[in-house]
Amino acid sequence: MDAETAASFRDSAARALSDPQLRANFQRAMDGLMTKRLAQFPDPGDLRDLRHLSTTIRSRSLLRLPELLEQLEVNCTKNGIQVHWAESCEQANELILGILQSKGAKTLVKGKSMVSEEMHLNAFLEGHGIEALESDLGEYIIQLDGETPSHIIMPALHKNKEQIARQFSQKIKDAKYTEDVDELTALARKVLRQKFLEADAGLSGVNFAVAETGTLCLVENEGNGRMSTHVPPLHIAVMGLEKVVPRLEDVAPLYAILTRSATGQAVSTYLNLISGPRGEGEMDGPQEVHLVILDNGRSRIHADPQLRATLRCIRCGACMNHCPVYTRVGGHAYEAVYPGPIGQILTPQMEGVGARHDLIHASSLCGACAEVCPVEIPIPAILIRLRREATHEDVASKVTGKGTGRTVSEDWAWRLWAAVLKRPAVYRLATWFATRFGKALPASAPLIRNWTQSRTKPVPARRSLSERMRAEGDTHV
Amino acid sequence: MSDARAAILGRLRASGEPGPLPSPLPALDTAVLERCQWPPAERVARLRKGMEAVHTEFLDATPDTWPNLVRAFCDREELKNLLYGPTSEDGAVLTATWLPDGTQLMPYDRPVEAFKRELFTGVDAGFTGTVGGVAETGGLLLTPGPAEPRLLSLVPPIHIALLRTSTIQDSFWSAVQTLGWGRSLPPNALLISGPSKTADIEQTLAYGVHGPRRLIVVLVDDLA
DSSP, rough: OOOOOHHHHHHHHHHTTTTTHHHHHHHHHHHHHHHHHHHOOOOOOHHHHHHHHHHHHHHHHHHHHHHHHHHHHHHHHHHTEEEESSSSHHHHHHHHHHHHHTTTEEEEEOOOOHHHHHHHEEEEEEETTTTEESSHHHHHHHTTTTOOOOOSSTTTTTTTTTHHHHHHHHSTOOOOOOOHHHHHHHHHHHHHHHHHHSSSSSOOOSSSSHHHHEEEEEEEEESHHHHHHHHHSSSEEEEEGGGGEEHHHHHHHHHHHHHHHHHOOOOOOOEEEEEESSSSSSSSOEEEEEEEEETTTTHHHHTTTGGGGGGGGOOOOOOHHTTTTHHHGGGGOOSSSSSHHHHHHHHHHHHHHTHHHHHHHSSOOOOOOHHHHHHHHHHHHHHHHHHHHOOOOTTTTOOTTTTTOOHHHHHHHHHHHHHHOOOHHHHHHHHHHHHHHGGOTTTSTTHHHHHHTSOOOOOOOOOOOHHHHHHHTTOOO | HHHHHHHHHHHHHHHHSSOOOSSSOOOOOHHHTTTTTOOHHHHHHHHHHHHHHTTEEEEETTTTTTHHHHHHHHHHHHHEEEOOOOSSSHHHHHHHHHOSSSSSEEOOOSSSGHHHHHHHHHHEEEEOSSSEEEEOOOOOOOOOOHHHHHHHGGGSSEEEEEEEEEEEESSHHHHHHHTTTTTTOSEEEEEEEOEEEEEEEETOEEEOSSSOOOOEEEEEOOOO
16 A cells, blocks of 8 residues: 555554553453354354355345345335335435424434444434434444444444543533443433433334335344334334345344354344334334335445345444454544444445545455354455455446556556566566665665554565575576 | 435346346255254243343243232332233233232323323333243243233333243244244334343443343243
C-alpha cells in the first residue's frame, strides 16, 4: 500500500494500537468469546455437519433469491405485514420517515439493527425531528456518547465499566456514580422502560425472514427487541435483501449455529417469530407492521458467483472475534459500519474497492475468519479477488470502483520489480548492491519506512544465494 | 415504491445465474439435527439443566397441585398481583381455584392501550401457559394470542410459565415440525430460555435488563 491510497485504516489502527485501555478491553472480550464458542462445539464432526448444512441452506437461498423474496412478500402481505422495497439507503430512510410521519410518530425505540446503522437512520430521523433511541444496552451506551458500534454483536465492547459509569452519572438524570454492572443495567432499564411505554413506534432488524410463512425472526437476549416490536402501536422492520430463507425448518440450524458462533450460547434468551400485526381478538401487539427490504449494492454482489458468498453471512461476528488484526485494533479502526473480516469484504463491495482500498489490505490472510465462519464464507479468497479488482479493470466484473485503487507509485514499483526479475544481469546487479550496501540503507528511507516503522530493518545476507552457489562451482545459476 | 421492487428483482434475475435449478432440489442432509433425540425423562432433565444454567427457576408440580403451587409462590414472594389470561384453559383453572385474599389475580382482558402505564409500573408478575419445551438447549415455546397476550411474558418483572413435561420436544427443529409451525404461524410465536439478560458491559452477565428479571417454570409432570 502506498501513501496515496493508505486511507483511514493505517492511521486509525496505529492510534488504536497505542491505546492500552482499548487493547485490554478487546483482548479480554475476544479471549472470552473464543473460549466460549469452542466450548459450544465439543464434537468436530457435529460442527462440520452443522456448518455444511447452514452453508447449503444459505447458498440455496441465494440461488433462489428473487423467487424467495417474491414469496416472502406474498406471504407477509397475506399476514398483514406491509412490504416496501428500497434500492438505496436514502430510499429506505425516506420510506421509514414517510411511514412514521403518516402516523404522526415523534419517538422511535430501536432494537438492534446493523442495517439501520448502514442507513445512518438515527441521524436522518433526528434531522426530521423524530427521536430515534437505541434500546439494546450496548447500543444505548454508545448512542449516549454519539459513537458507532465497534462490534456487530457487542457494540460497546471498546468501553469498560469505569467509562460507562462516568458516562451514566453525567448523562442520565439523577443517576449516581456506580461501577456495579447490575446497578448500571438497572439504571438503563429504568430509563428505557419509560421510553418503551411512551414510544410512538418501534424499529427492528431481521435475523432471518421465512418466505413460506411470511415470518420475521429476531434473535436476542435482552428483551428490548420484543419491547420494540410488541409495545408501540407501529413496528417497522428493516432487512438486507439477502436475509430470506425458504422455510422455518431452515431457521433451526442457522439459529443454532448463530448463537453458538456469536456469543458461545447454545440458545439465546428469546427467539421472537413475528408473522403479523395484532390479530383478531388480540389485546396487544402493534396495529401495523412494515417490512423494508433494502438492496444498497447487494443485488450487484449477488450477480457475481464468487462474491455472492459474501451474502451468506448471518452476522454472528465470529470472524471478528478470531481475527488477529481486529482483536488488536478494535472495530472503530476500520471506519466502516461493518468492521472486521466480513466488513473488509462487504464494505469495499458496497462503497467501491478503490475508496476502501485500505480495508482489503488490512489483513494478513491468515485464514482464521474462514475457519470459524458458520457459513463457510471464503473471506481470504474474496480479499485476494478484491485486491486484484482494485487494480485491474476487468470488463466482465461488476465490482464498483474496479481499477481505481491503482496508483502511479505502486504501478511503477511493480514494473520495476518485473523489469529486474526478467533480466538476469540486472537482477544480479541489484542483489550485488543489496548485499553490499543494503546494510547502509537508512531505516527511514522511503518505502523501507513502511516496514520498519513497527519492525527491525532486515539485514541482507553478505552474499546472495546464487553468488554462493556459483562460488561452490554450480554452473546452473 | 414499486419501481424499486421491479429494479431490484430485475437485477437479481438479470445475471442469469445460476440458470434453472434441478427440481426438486436434493434433500438437505439434516442428520446432525436428527441426532438430537432423547427418551422423555432425559428430555426433562436436559431442558431443566439448560434453563437453570441461565437462571431459570423451577417449581415441581403435578396436574393437580400446580394451581396451589403458583398461589404459594405468589404468597411467598408477597406479590401484589398476578396478571393472566382469563380465557386460556390454564387461566380458567386459576380463576376457579384462586383464593380472594393475598395476591390478586389480574385479568388481561382489555386492549393494552387501556392500561399500558399500569402494566409497566403496577404489575408484579405475569402467568402464561406454554405449547412446548426444547430439550436440546432448554427453552419454552409460547404462542401468545387473544387468550394470552404477548406482553404477559415480557413486561411484568416476574414471568411464571406452566410447562407440561409431555410437551417437551427434542429440539427446536423437531418442535417446528411437531407443532406444525413450518406451515403456518400465529402473529407471534416465541422461544424463551430464561430471564432477560445482557453482557454488554464488560461481558459481565446481568439479568433483568429489559424483560422479566425472573423466569419461574411450573413443571407439571404428566408423563406418568
